[in-house]
Amino acid sequence: ASDVYKRQDLYKTDEFLEAHPFGTVPAAFVGDNKVGVFESNSIMRSVARLGVSDSLYGKNDPSLSSRIDSFLDANLVFSREHQVYILSIESLSEYTYDRMKSAYEFYLDGIESALKVSKCIAGDFISLADISFVCDVGYFLKEVNQRDALKGQGFDLISVLGDT
Numbered sequence: 001a002s003d004v005y006k007r008q009d010l011y012k013t014d015e016f017l018e019a020h021p022f023g024t025v026p027a028a029f030v031g032d033n034k035v036g037v038f039e040s041n042s043i044m045r046s047v048a049r050l051g052v053s054d055s056l057y058g059k060n061d062p063s064l065s066s067r068i069d070s071f072l073d074a075n076l077v078f079s080r081e082h083q084v085y086i087l088s089i090e091s092l093s094e095y096t097y098d099r100m101k102s103a104y105e106f107y108l109d110g111i112e113s114a115l116k117v118s119k120c121i122a123g124d125f126i127s128l129a130d131i132s133f134v135c136d137v138g139y140f141l142k143e144v145n146q147r148d149a150l151k152g153q154g155f156d157l158i159s160v161l162g163d164t
Contacts, residue, residue, distance in 0.1 A: 041072055041132070048128050055125045068122045071114070071129035075136050078107040082140045085158075089146045092153055101158050104140070 012023050019036025020027045027038045030046050037046050048057040058065035085092075085100040111133060114121050122129040143150075143159045150157060 041076060044128060044132070045069075045072070056128050056131075058122075058127065064123060068127050068129045071122055072132050074107065074110060075129075075132045078103060079136050079139070082136070082143075086140075086143065086146070089143075089149055092150070092155060097155050097158075104158050 016027070016036075017023055019029060019034065020038045021036075022038060024038055026040050026043055027036065028043045028046065029035065030037050030050070037043050045057065058068050081100055081103040085096060088096055111121060118124050120126050120130050121133055141159050143157055147157055
């Protein structure tokens with residue numbers, strides 16, 4: 001296995017594995033029945049449903065919640081692309097670089113289009129879509145820490161293209 005994917009062995013109880021079939025973290029237990037919830041976006045959605053602010057997940061409006069879900073799913077696609085990019089940055093192929101550049105531009109174009117019709121991404125209030133966007137883009141901006149590795153391979157920072 002690649003060094004990137006090597007994991008430390010962790011002991012997981014039978015209870016944990018029953019609740020979290022993939023045995024991955026992050027993981028949480030929610031509700032009185034201690035239902036297993038896994039994957040960061042699912043945990044985030046669960047917390048928002050339990051929270052005091054109705055607006056984070058659509059003010060109990062199924063259509064608005066679905067719109068927020070749409071942005072969260074788009075964020076997952078972007079996040080997957082930038083994880084592959086960041087993890088391969090030491091030996092980057094032109095294909096992976098171009099794919100990330102295209103994904104970044106596509107993602108930000110979609111966000112920009114949404115912001116032309118409302119104050120926030122999914123409506124006129126801050127929702128999980130906005131929070132997830134900030135987290136995903138913030139994580140991607142860590143690309144700047146790899147400036148030398150990119151430059152040594154003949155690539156520019158994607159996160160600042162167009163800022164010149």
